Amino acid sequence: MSNSTTAEVHSAGGHLPSIATSSFLRTTRHSALRMPGIHWTDEQETGSTDTLIAGRETRKMNMYQAVRDALSNALMRDDTAVVFGEDVAFGGVFRCTMGLAEEFGRERVFNTPLSEQGIAGFGIGIAAMGHTAIAEIQFADYIFPAFDQVCRTETVCLRVSTIGAQIVNEAAKYRYRSYGQFHAGSLTIRCPSMAVGHGAHYHSQSPEGFFMGAAGIKIVIPRSPTQAKGLLLASIRDPNPVIFMEPKILYRSAVEQVPVDDYQLPLSRAETLVRGSDLTVLSWGTPIYHCETAMHMLASPPGALSPHVPSMLRGAKVELIDLRTILPWDVQTVVESVNRTGRLIVVHEAGRVGGVGAEIGAEIQKRCFLKLNAPVKLITGWDMPVPMQFEKFYMPDPLRILDGIIETLTY
Amino acid sequence: MMLRVANAYHKTQSILACRTRCVSSTPTSGPAKSFPKEHELLPSSQSPIISTLKFFNSVTVDGSQIPTYRVLDSAGQPIEGGSIPEEIDESMARRMYENMVQLPIIDNLMYNVQRQGKLAFYMTHYGEEATLIGSAAALANDDEVLGQYRELGVLMWRGFTLADMMNSSFGNCEDPCSRGKQMPMHFGSRKHHFHMISSPLATQIPQAAGVAFALRRDPHRRGKNCAVVYFGEGAASEGDFHAGMLFASTLPSPTLFLARNNGFAISTPANEQYYGDGIAARGPGYGMHTVRVDGNDVLAVYNAVKEARRLCIAEGRGVLVEAMTYRVGHHSTSDDSFAYRPRQEVEDRKRLDNPLARFRSFLEARGWWSAEEDDALKARVKDEVLREFRKAEALPKPEVRELFEQVYGGEEPWILKEQREELGMLLKKYGDAWEPWKTELKKHKGAGKELMDPKP
Numbered sequence: 001m002s003n004s005t006t007a008e009v010h011s012a013g014g015h016l017p018s019i020a021t022s023s024f025l026r027t028t029r030h031s032a033l034r035m036p037g038i039h040w041t042d043e044q045e046t047g048s049t050d051t052l053i054a055g056r057e058t059r060k061m062n063m064y065q066a067v068r069d070a071l072s073n074a075l076m077r078d079d080t081a082v083v084f085g086e087d088v089a090f091g092g093v094f095r096c097t098m099g100l101a102e103e104f105g106r107e108r109v110f111n112t113p114l115s116e117q118g119i120a121g122f123g124i125g126i127a128a129m130g131h132t133a134i135a136e137i138q139f140a141d142y143i144f145p146a147f148d149q150v151c152r153t154e155t156v157c158l159r160v161s162t163i164g165a166q167i168v169n170e171a172a173k174y175r176y177r178s179y180g181q182f183h184a185g186s187l188t189i190r191c192p193s194m195a196v197g198h199g200a201h202y203h204s205q206s207p208e209g210f211f212m213g214a215a216g217i218k219i220v221i222p223r224s225p226t227q228a229k230g231l232l233l234a235s236i237r238d239p240n241p242v243i244f245m246e247p248k249i250l251y252r253s254a255v256e257q258v259p260v261d262d263y264q265l266p267l268s269r270a271e272t273l274v275r276g277s278d279l280t281v282l283s284w285g286t287p288i289y290h291c292e293t294a295m296h297m298l299a300s301p302p303g304a305l306s307p308h309v310p311s312m313l314r315g316a317k318v319e320l321i322d323l324r325t326i327l328p329w330d331v332q333t334v335v336e337s338v339n340r341t342g343r344l345i346v347v348h349e350a351g352r353v354g355g356v357g358a359e360i361g362a363e364i365q366k367r368c369f370l371k372l373n374a375p376v377k378l379i380t381g382w383d384m385p386v387p388m389q390f391e392k393f394y395m396p397d398p399l400r401i402l403d404g405i406i407e408t409l410t411y
Numbered sequence: 412m413m414l415r416v417a418n419a420y421h422k423t424q425s426i427l428a429c430r431t432r433c434v435s436s437t438p439t440s441g442p443a444k445s446f447p448k449e450h451e452l453l454p455s456s457q458s459p460i461i462s463t464l465k466f467f468n469s470v471t472v473d474g475s476q477i478p479t480y481r482v483l484d485s486a487g488q489p490i491e492g493g494s495i496p497e498e499i500d501e502s503m504a505r506r507m508y509e510n511m512v513q514l515p516i517i518d519n520l521m522y523n524v525q526r527q528g529k530l531a532f533y534m535t536h537y538g539e540e541a542t543l544i545g546s547a548a549a550l551a552n553d554d555e556v557l558g559q560y561r562e563l564g565v566l567m568w569r570g571f572t573l574a575d576m577m578n579s580s581f582g583n584c585e586d587p588c589s590r591g592k593q594m595p596m597h598f599g600s601r602k603h604h605f606h607m608i609s610s611p612l613a614t615q616i617p618q619a620a621g622v623a624f625a626l627r628r629d630p631h632r633r634g635k636n637c638a639v640v641y642f643g644e645g646a647a648s649e650g651d652f653h654a655g656m657l658f659a660s661t662l663p664s665p666t667l668f669l670a671r672n673n674g675f676a677i678s679t680p681a682n683e684q685y686y687g688d689g690i691a692a693r694g695p696g697y698g699m700h701t702v703r704v705d706g707n708d709v710l711a712v713y714n715a716v717k718e719a720r721r722l723c724i725a726e727g728r729g730v731l732v733e734a735m736t737y738r739v740g741h742h743s744t745s746d747d748s749f750a751y752r753p754r755q756e757v758e759d760r761k762r763l764d765n766p767l768a769r770f771r772s773f774l775e776a777r778g779w780w781s782a783e784e785d786d787a788l789k790a791r792v793k794d795e796v797l798r799e800f801r802k803a804e805a806l807p808k809p810e811v812r813e814l815f816e817q818v819y820g821g822e823e824p825w826i827l828k829e830q831r832e833e834l835g836m837l838l839k840k841y842g843d844a845w846e847p848w849k850t851e852l853k854k855h856k857g858a859g860k861e862l863m864d865p866k867p
Contacts, residue, residue: 080628107628113661118617118654122662125621125638128606129555131628133621145650166651169611170618178607179590180817215818239820268824312826328824 005183008089017287018293018398019253024273026226029058032257034228037269040263041077041081041233058257066225066258067096067190070232071134073262074165078132078163079235083109085136093138094192094251101241111360120146120166120189124174127187127241140193140245144166147210172216173239185239190232192248193285194219195395196350200388206285206350206381208326211243214361218242218267219326220284225230225256231263231324238267246284272337279409280337282360283347284323286397291320291347294401301402309402313409326356334360334368342373343408347396351383374411379404419596442773454661468697469688477691479735480715481705484763496714501779508550508770508780511540514564515767517573517739519741519798521580523634527746529804530580532595536561536628538707540765542671544568545712546734550720552754554667555622555638556763557615559634560596561671562641568605571843573795577803584856591809591847616655616668620729624665626726627660631830637665637723641665645676647690659729667723668717668731670704673738681845694731707766708735737764807856813837 007405025034033053043052057142061069075081083097083104089111101109112119119135126133137143167189177185185199197203208219219233222228228246235242273288276297281291301309319337322327338344346357346363357378364376367386379396387394446681471477482493489495499507518535525533536543541565552569556562563576579598582591588599591606599607606615608621619640626632646652659666662852670690673683687693694701697824700722704715715732723730737760743747748757774780815831838859842848852859 034581082624100490113654113657114656114658115650118658120622121654122621122624122658125557125618126625127621128618129622129625129629130454131625156855166614166617170609170614173609174607174819177589177593177609178599178601178815179592179813180820181588181601182607183820187516188479248806258457268822302648304534324532328819328826331825402787 012316017176018253019250020288021226021256022289022292024288024292025224025254025272026256032259035230035265037266038230038259038273043327043408045320055273058258060063060255061224061225062252063222063228063246064094064096064098064253066101066229066256067232068098069258070102070229070236070311071097072103073229074236075100075108075264080130080186081132081134082126083134083136084112084122086114086138088136088235089313092136094248096190096246096251097136105326105392116142116145117166118410120151122268123187123189123211124166124171124184124241125248127184128174128265129181130186130237132186133188135187135193137189139203139205139248140207141205142192143189143191143207143243146189160168167243168211168214169218172214174216174241178217183239184241185234187241188236188238188244189242190244190246192251193245194247194249195386196390197391198247198388199386201385203240204349204386204391205240206245206348208245208348209355209359210244212327212356214327216240217327219245220267220324221245221247221326222253222324223252223285223288223322224246225258227265227322227324229258230263231267234264234267235261237264240304242267245285249286264322268325268328268330268334269325272321272333273322274318274320276317276341278316278318279321279322279345279405280334280341281345281347281401282321282323282334284326285349287347287349287401288320288322289400290396290398293304293398294405295320296401298405305399305402309406310410313406316409318404318405329356329360331363331367333367334364338364338368339371342371343411344368344372345377345379345401345408347379347401349381349395352378352380353383355380374385374408377404377408393408413445413497427536429449433435449664452765466794471688471751472693476688477701479703479705480711482710482714483706483708483769483773484572486771487501487769490511493711494714496717497712499710499713504770504774505546507544507713507772507794508767510544510564510568511709511767511770512785513567513792514543516789517563517576517755519656520793520796521539522744527718529597532744533580534561534596534743535740537607538737538766539671540564540655540761541709541770542706542712542734542736544640545709546669546716546732547654549713549716550639550667551636553604554602554636554720555619555626557622557638557640558598558608558617559612559642559646559671560608561609561643563596563598566598566605567729569605570624571603571605573799574802575600577799578623578806581803581806582808583731583803583806585803585806586809588831590813591707593864595721606650608731613642613651613655616640616642616649616651617658619668620655620662620664620666622668623659623729624662627663627665633676634724635778639667639669639720641669643669644670644672644674644690645679645684647693648676648684656693656699656729656731660699661695663728665723667719667729668694668729670731670733671736673706673736674731675738675742675752676744676747677746678748680752689733689735691731691733694733697729697731699729699731700726701731701733703733703735706736707764708767709766709770712728714823722847736759736766774811788849808854810857810861811852812861832865835859839863849855 088097089101123133123135171184194206222231235244361376425790432623484490512534521533547565578585578596579588597608623638626636689702702715705711719730719732
């Protein structure tokens with residue numbers, strides 16, 4: 001597992017210059033310490049924000065460093081916590097576990113054999129004993145051996161599924177089926193997800209939609225280093241199994257000031273990044289930055305695009321929301337927003353059919369029917385495997401989002 | 412890509428290159444240990460080098476099968492060299508027998524009432540009584556057990572009562588296992604260190620390795636307990652069996668793998684399940700201590716599991732026991748096994764090698780048991796089974812609100828809250844008018860009132 005190979009994966013960050021310069025990234029200590037919803041885990045009493053952040057430090061980190069920092073915090077605070085997966089001991093193929101084995105010992109940070117269903121099942125077993133299990137699946141694309149590949153339903157016999165039913169049939173149902181006697185709540189499965197510029201079919205997937213119907217688990221996707229640390233620590237400590245999907249292109253390209261202390265950000269709470277009154281754009285992970293770029297292009301279109309952006313729309317106020325938790329999602333924040341703006345666009349990398357956008361679109365249509373001034377628009381990957389040489393035409397990029405914004409605003 | 416493919420490619424290349432070098436430059440004489448050092452450098456094996464091309468197709472040296480350990484012959488007498496464990500005194504032996512006898516009595520009643528439609532589903536234990544009770548008796552009562560579904564005997568050995576068993580089978584408001592959420596026979600009890608059974612086969616196997624890993628990390632239980640995982644020979648064909656064996660041996664976790672090889676996975680005979688020497692032959696491939704035992708001989712099972720447990724805890728790694736038995740009953744109440752195997756074969760097996768008769772002969776030969784006691788025991792158990800059955804049958808199903816509980820821990824998601832309110836509203840509106848609901852509501856404790864008129 002050479003470092004040079006690892007480095008190649010991240011070079012694609014250069015294709016998305018907007019990430020590095022995003023206004024959503026917290027580049028000062030002050031802004032990092034005042035993140036909305038931040039909960040310092042060492043603070044029991046409620047004090048004013050000023051007293052809470054006095055003396056607290058931040059450090060410049062990219063996303064893999066923030067993930068590593070969160071894991072270190074989790075291992076430090078909880079003696080039962082273990083970190084395991086394929087190649088995590090030397091630091092991980094994305095460096096998210098660098099130095100952890102040296103710091104906490106190989107009994108707590110260790111490699112497993114190359115078997116995803118084994119990793120998930122092993123983690124469930126650890127969690128069933130009340131210990132904290134933090135498993136890594138090397139790519140979200142390889143989570144399927146741990147899913148429930150075949151659902152072969154025979155007439156009331158006990159062979160409902162065959163291959164590795166660990167996440168959907170086991171982790172998700174552990175608590176319910178035993179009436180709370182047993183649960184896998186202290187299991188967290190981390191996996192790099194989303195496109196990376198050249199990952200093709202099996203290093204690009206966004207499988208969150210597949211887990212949408214797996215009642216009993218949570219799905220969390222961060223957009224940046226501060227978010228990754230706070231949401232990951234919350235996921236590790238949540239009393240439910242959580243799949244934590246880390247957009248891998250952001251590992252190096254997103255850099256923020258990240259609080260050094262142990263903190264959490266709330267699950268099932270979306271965050272409004274830009275307030276607006278004309279249109280709500282909802283996304284998560286990498287496409288958040290494409291949405292930001294599209295909003296800039298709307299306000300001041302680059303020369304060649306200028307004729308395509310009606311001048312009357314350039315002052316439109318677009319609201320941007322980062323959903324952060326996919327399951328169970330924050331319906332309240334989205335409904336409140338759409339009731340104000342009357343328009344909704346959902347942007348995600350995964351294909352449209354059966355995706356998360358379809359679920360959200362249906363719910364919003366039900367709850368905001370009288371307030372909607374345009375159909376809910378989904379801007380997503382096309383319904384096919386993620387293609388190698390065609391990625392630029394596959395992804396919901398800033399231009400497609402811009403076009404969708406124009407269409408929805410002029411409907 | 413990239414990462415996995417590139418690395419796998421490199422590994423393969425280097426191994427292949429080395430193997431080629433080693434073989435092509437190997438002299439044709441001399442045993443492996445006398446070879447010069449450079450020839451011994453295989454990157455991922457301690458294998459000696461030989462110059463004779465030889466294929467292996469078995470883990471045993473001469474290609475014969477792994478032997479089966481036995482203590483008692485089919486007439487209940489110790490075979491030559493067979494040793495009776497010292498702790499099997501009269502009271503222990505009687506307790507084991509009583510637990511074994513209880514199973515077919517429960518099975519008979521439950522099977523028949525299922526046929527009458529009083530129970531949704533049932534699976535019998537016929538023929539596997541010795542495997543279940545012999546292994547249960549050899550374990551510590553706080554070893555963590557993860558089962559498949561045909562292991563009720565293990566749970567009852569630990570004190571899970573007939574009342575618990577009946578309440579769980581009916582899924583009534585006293586069901587201590589899943590509170591009416593799972594099918595019958597899906598038992599589980601935290602108190603008895605018996606993890607919840609689930610239908611997907613073999614998923615419990617890698618979980619057991621994780622449980623064992625946690626036991627090893629727990630200072631109060633390290634060196635004292637192991638995880639025990641039961642599964643059939645059919646389940647051992649699942650990928651999860653491979654994963655569990657691999658993880659327990661590689662990550663060292665004291666996991667006792669107990670395969671019940673009863674010859675059939677529903678209709679599929681074992682010889683269509685694998686081509687090798689059963690499940691036991693796979694153990695050494697994972698570097699695991701392995702034993703095959705006569706599963707109809709309760710004392711052999713007891714001895715084998717006791718020693719397997721000792722090894723498992725002492726070495727902190729996986730150990731495999733394959734118990735050879737025969738599934739006398741149908742797979743389940745949804746199965747008629749005479750569609751795929753002759754009735755006579757089953758009758759022959761029952762007559763020739765009955766684990767209960769075998770152990771009873773052993774007891775009687777020692778004067779520890781008599782025909783009168785046998786009749787009295789069976790009558791007593793039958794009475795108790797009937798009594799608990801009737802009690803459980805009369806209890807209502809759980810409150811309807813429980814349908815929505817324990818999906819998540821912590822804060823309840825909005826979707827569940829809304830769906831509970833929606834069902835409550837519908838029940839209130841149609842609970843009397845819609846016959847299927849009207850009939851069903853009456854069977855539930857509280858008749859759904861707690862959903863129709865929720866307390867604020």
